[in-house]
Amino acid sequence: xxxxxxxxxxxxxxxxxxxxxxxxxxxxxxxxxxxxxxxxxxxxxxxxxxxxxxxxxxxxxxxxxxxxxxxxxxxxxxxxxxxxxxxxxxxxxxxxxxxxxxxxxxxxxxxxxxxxxxxxxxxxxxxxxxxxxxxxxxxxxxxxxxxxxxxxxxxxxxxxxxxxxxxxxxxxxxxxxxxxxxxxxxxxxxxxxxxxxxxxxxxxxxxxxxxxxxxxxxxxxxxxxxxxxxxxxxxxxxxxxxxxxxxxx
Amino acid sequence: xxxxxxxxxxxxxxxxxxxxxxxxxxxxxxxxxxxxxxxxxxxxxxxxxxxxxxxxxxxxxxxxxxxxxxxxxxxxxxxxxxxxxxxxxxxxxxxxxxxxxxxxxxxxxxxxxxxxxxxxxxxxxxxxxxxxxxxxxxxxxxxxxxxxxxxxxxxxxxxxxxxxxxxxxxxxxxxxxxxxxxxxxxxxxxxxxxxxxxxxxxxxxxxxxxxxxxxxxxxxxxxxxxxxxxxxxxxxxxxxxxxxxxxxxxxxxxxxxxxxxxxxxxxxxxxxxxxxxxxxxxxxxxxxxxxxxxxxxxxxxxxxxxxxxxxxxxxxxxxxxxxxxxxxxxxxxxxxxxxxxxxxxxxxxxxxxxxxxxxxxxxxxxxxxxxxxxxxxxxxxxxxxxxxxxxxxxxxxxxxxxxxxxxxxxxxxxxxxxxxxxxxxxxxxxxxxxxxxxxxxxxxxxxxxxxxxxxxxxxxxxxxxxxxxxxxxxxxxxx
Numbered sequence: 001x002x003x004x005x006x007x008x009x010x011x012x013x014x015x016x017x018x019x020x021x022x023x024x025x026x027x028x029x030x031x032x033x034x035x036x037x038x039x040x041x042x043x044x045x046x047x048x049x050x051x052x053x054x055x056x057x058x059x060x061x062x063x064x065x066x067x068x069x070x071x072x073x074x075x076x077x078x079x080x081x082x083x084x085x086x087x088x089x090x091x092x093x094x095x096x097x098x099x100x101x102x103x104x105x106x107x108x109x110x111x112x113x114x115x116x117x118x119x120x121x122x123x124x125x126x127x128x129x130x131x132x133x134x135x136x137x138x139x140x141x142x143x144x145x146x147x148x149x150x151x152x153x154x155x156x157x158x159x160x161x162x163x164x165x166x167x168x169x170x171x172x173x174x175x176x177x178x179x180x181x182x183x184x185x186x187x188x189x190x191x192x193x194x195x196x197x198x199x200x201x202x203x204x205x206x207x208x209x210x211x212x213x214x215x216x217x218x219x220x221x222x223x224x225x226x227x228x229x230x231x232x233x234x235x236x237x238x239x240x241x242x243x244x245x246x247x248x249x
Numbered sequence: 250x251x252x253x254x255x256x257x258x259x260x261x262x263x264x265x266x267x268x269x270x271x272x273x274x275x276x277x278x279x280x281x282x283x284x285x286x287x288x289x290x291x292x293x294x295x296x297x298x299x300x301x302x303x304x305x306x307x308x309x310x311x312x313x314x315x316x317x318x319x320x321x322x323x324x325x326x327x328x329x330x331x332x333x334x335x336x337x338x339x340x341x342x343x344x345x346x347x348x349x350x351x352x353x354x355x356x357x358x359x360x361x362x363x364x365x366x367x368x369x370x371x372x373x374x375x376x377x378x379x380x381x382x383x384x385x386x387x388x389x390x391x392x393x394x395x396x397x398x399x400x401x402x403x404x405x406x407x408x409x410x411x412x413x414x415x416x417x418x419x420x421x422x423x424x425x426x427x428x429x430x431x432x433x434x435x436x437x438x439x440x441x442x443x444x445x446x447x448x449x450x451x452x453x454x455x456x457x458x459x460x461x462x463x464x465x466x467x468x469x470x471x472x473x474x475x476x477x478x479x480x481x482x483x484x485x486x487x488x489x490x491x492x493x494x495x496x497x498x499x500x501x502x503x504x505x506x507x508x509x510x511x512x513x514x515x516x517x518x519x520x521x522x523x524x525x526x527x528x529x530x531x532x533x534x535x536x537x538x539x540x541x542x543x544x545x546x547x548x549x550x551x552x553x554x555x556x557x558x559x560x561x562x563x564x565x566x567x568x569x570x571x572x573x574x575x576x577x578x579x580x581x582x583x584x585x586x587x588x589x590x591x592x593x594x595x596x597x598x599x600x601x602x603x604x605x606x607x608x609x610x611x612x613x614x615x616x617x618x619x620x621x622x623x624x625x626x627x628x629x630x631x632x633x634x635x636x637x638x639x640x641x642x643x644x645x646x647x648x649x650x651x652x653x654x655x656x657x658x659x660x661x662x663x664x665x666x667x668x669x670x671x672x673x674x675x676x677x678x679x680x681x682x683x684x685x686x687x688x689x690x691x692x693x694x695x696x697x698x699x700x701x702x703x704x705x706x707x708x709x710x711x712x713x714x715x716x717x718x719x720x721x722x723x724x725x726x727x728x
Contacts, residue, residue: 001304009304013297020293024286174340179290182334186294190301193256197305200253228307 003202003232010194014187021183028176035169042098043162049096050155052089053109054148056082061144064120068136072125079120086113093154099161105154112150116143205233209240216244255319257306258407262324263299265393266331267292269380273335276454277373284371287338295331309403317406322713322721324389329353329709332381335374342366346698353705355381356389357712358594360468360564360681361672363694363701367473372454375471379458385712386465386594387435388412395432404428427500434499434506435594439464442491449483463491466594468564468681474690475566482550485567489557496522496561496589517629522590522600529556529584533577540574552577555689560584562595564681566689578684585674585683586652596679596711598648604628605641647715652677655707662697672696676707 001009059082066075090109097103119140129135205227212225223244227234270292277284312320332352336343343351347363354361355378364370370378384392391412394404405424439460446456458471472478476488494502497519504512513519533552534545542548551568558565559581570581588597608626615624625632655673660666664686671683672693682689686696693701710718 006304010301013301017294017297020290024290027286171340175287175338178338178340182290182294182338186298190298193301197253197256197302201305230307 001231006231007198007202010198014190014194017183017186017190021179024179025176028172028179032169032172032176035165035172038098039162039165039169042096043158043165045096046093046098046102046158047155047162049089049092050151050158053086053093053151054155056086056089057144057148057151060086060116060120061141064124064136064140064144067120067124068129068131068133070125070130075125083117099157102154102157105150105157109147109150109154112143112147116140116147119143201229202233205229205237209233209237213240250316250319251309251312253302253306254309254312254316255323257302257308258312258320258403259323259327260299260302261393262328262389263295263331265384265389266328267295267299269384270295270331270335270377273373273377273380275373276376277371280372282371282373284335284339284373284377287335288373288377290338291331291334294334298331312403312406314406314409317409318717318720320407321390322717324393325356325385325709325713328381328384328389329356332356332377335377339370339374341369342694346701347694350693350701350705351378352381353708354676354681355379355467355469356385357679357708358382358386358465358467358562358596359676359679359708359711360462361676361687361704361708362469362692365692365694367471376454376458378469379461379467379471382465382467382469383439383461386461386467387431391428391431395428430503431499434502435464437506438491438494438502442487445487445491446484449481449487451479451484459488460491462565463488463563464495464594466492466495466561466563466589466596466679468558470565476554477567477690485550485554488565489554492557492561492563492565493523493526495563496593496595498590498592500592515629518590518601518604521604525584525587525600526557526560529560529580533573533580536574536577536580541572555581556584559680559682560587560589561593562588562597562678562680564675566682569688569690570682571684571688571690582671582674582684585671585678585680586648588678588680596677598645598678602641602645605633605638606645608633609638609642644715648677651707651710651715655703658703659696659700662700664696664700668696672700672704673707676704677711679708679711 060079063075063078063082066078069075090106090113093109094106097106124130205225208225208227212223215221216223223241225237225240227237270288274285274288274292277288329349329352332355333345333348336348336351337345342364350361350363353359360382367375390407394407408424408428442460442463443453443456446459447453451459455471458469459476461467462469468475470476470478476485479485497513498516501512501516501519530549530553533556534548537552538545538548542551554565554567555570557563570578573581586598587603588599589595591599591601605626605628608628612624612626615622626638627633652670652673655677656666656670659669659673664672668683668685668687671685672687675681675683675687682691687693693704696704
């Protein structure tokens with residue numbers, strides 16, 4: 001291999017190290033960005049929806065209590081508004097299923113809510129249920145707690161996923177910076193070795209050839225320089241020897 | 250000293266590491282785990298550093314003994330350095346110190362780990378962890394030289410520099426042939442064990458990684474509970490058989506496989522090795538029966554596995570020997586110091602030197618009885634050269650001194666004496682687990698940072714049989 005190719009290969013090795021490290025860091029940084037996006041758009045969206053569903057359920061509970069007191073208009077208005085809020089939030093959660101097993105949790109919320117709604121959707125004011133606290137505590141409140149539990153389960157699942165994603169971010173940040181650190185250390189070691197090799201196999205032979213020629217010119221002593229490598233420098237030594245041999249004739 | 254020659258031959262070793270890193274990266278890729286990039290990147294760095302000297306540095310016909318030692322030690326240190334890179338890139342429990350510890354422990358086949366959750370690592374990284382055992386088990390240089398088509402006189406010097414003089418004496422072939430025999434036995438045993446473990450219903454990945462760790466007498470398992478995870482007597486039996494075989498001189502195994510089935514029983518060292526293991530198992534079983542295990546079957550099962558595991562310097566675990574009575578713990582400590590035969594992948598003082606030690610005592614007693622008699626120590630009917638005897642005894646003394654100094658330093662850092670001594674002995678003998686903080690079902694994560702560096706020094710000293718590493722740092726003239 002010629003000197004030019006050797007030196008080029010040295011620089012190419014250096015470039016390859018830095019290029020791969022750089023590409024990997026970019027890849028990991030992109031992943032960090034995507035993880036943050038996932039954190040905000042997927043998990044947080046579902047957590048927020050679960051929070052809205054819980055609030056709507058609390059309002060519905062208040063509406064039912066008003067109906068029990070015989071206040072139909074106020075009670076129904078609160079129930080209607082809360083039911084709309086619940087459905088809106090539920091739709092957000094349903095369209096944002098991103099975690100394995102989340103679909104089951106969403107379906108459990110829907111099932112529990114349907115059963116709960118069935119209790120207060122029919123007329124309460126002017127019926128046997130009006131003022132019936134036993135009915136409220138035995139049927140309505142237990143059903144209300146069941147829906148709240150399913151919503152809490154959904155929220156916990158997303159909370160855990162969010163924590164996991166955030167923990168992964170720490171690892172990803174480490175993996176984004178470490179290739180750079182390794183590349184810098186490797187490149188530094190490589191640069192030192194490259195310089196050593198260039199000095200040993202390029203600079204030193206050139207100095208030896210120069211000194212050999214000077215010695216021949218000054219003292220007439222034979223040109224006796226040896227080069228280990230088989231490249232342009234060995235050809236140079238051969239050429240110098242031929243030149244000296246020719247000049248002697 | 251021609252530094253560029255060291256660089257060139259250490260490059261070969263880096264290329265060998267790059268090949269195994271490539272396989273690990275491929276496993277990670279097909280497994281779809283997060284280890285792919287870090288393994289591929291380390292593979293690239295190792296390959297680039299390995300290829301570079303081939304481009305610039307011309308080959309040489311001969312190297313001096315001094316250069317040979319420098320190449321061997323540099324290759325080990327460089328392998329450990331490149332081996333720690335995937336761990337550093339992975340992060341998690343791997344700080345710089347922990348990554349260095351895990352890498353040195355892997356290559357020196359010690360098998361001590363700092364990991365509290367091994368199963369959290371991606372499969373590719375777990376494979377690399379086991380591969381470091383397999384590369385180091387037979388000797389990094391021997392591995393590299395045996396895959397090269399022709400390396401001439403250089404190979405002879407390097408082989409002698411890496412191999413224990415006791416091991417070399419057991420081979421009666423040319424260097425190249427000897428290396429081929431070692432590799433044949435090494436690869437053969439690994440393949441056989443892998444198939445045997447698969448037959449015991451172990452999955453392919455676990456079978457390969459556990460085989461790597463067994464044949465290299467390393468001890469890294471891909472499971473947090475080590476071999477206890479499998480809860481299988483057949484798995485334990487297979488591993489015990491291969492641990493015993495891996496502790497025998499590979500030359501002798503080759504002769505046996507070639508048809509001379511009596512060969513192992515003609516060797517005094519092998520007889521001593523097997524008798525000591527059998528005695529250790531019986532005594533331990535008797536000691537733990539009734540105190541730790543109610544059933545005789547259980548006592549024999551766990552005593553056999555633990556004694557063979559430690560007595561061959563493997564370090565696998567099936568139970569918590571921290572809970573065993575002091576007598577059994579002392580027996581295990583004896584095996585931690587002695588280990589198996591030279592010429593195998595085992596570490597420690599080695600059975601050969603223990604036998605030499607007894608012969609030296611016998612010689613001294615005879616000499617005391619008959620002061621004018623010319624008494625020669627003999628093994629297998631052959632007189633032992635006084636130089637060999639002296640070197641063996643000096644090695645044992647130096648070994649104990651290093652373990653003592655290491656214990657002292659670790660105790661100074663606030664570690665209790667049992668943990669410090671057993672950790673020092675276990676790392677120096679490339680065994681793996683000790684007692685106390687570093688027991689068979691715990692790990693080295695609780696050892697102070699500086700203590701971990703001391704223990705990695707012990708591992709390297711033990712693997713390079715003390716003098717190799719000493720020579721490297723004490724070479725009078727590096728010019």
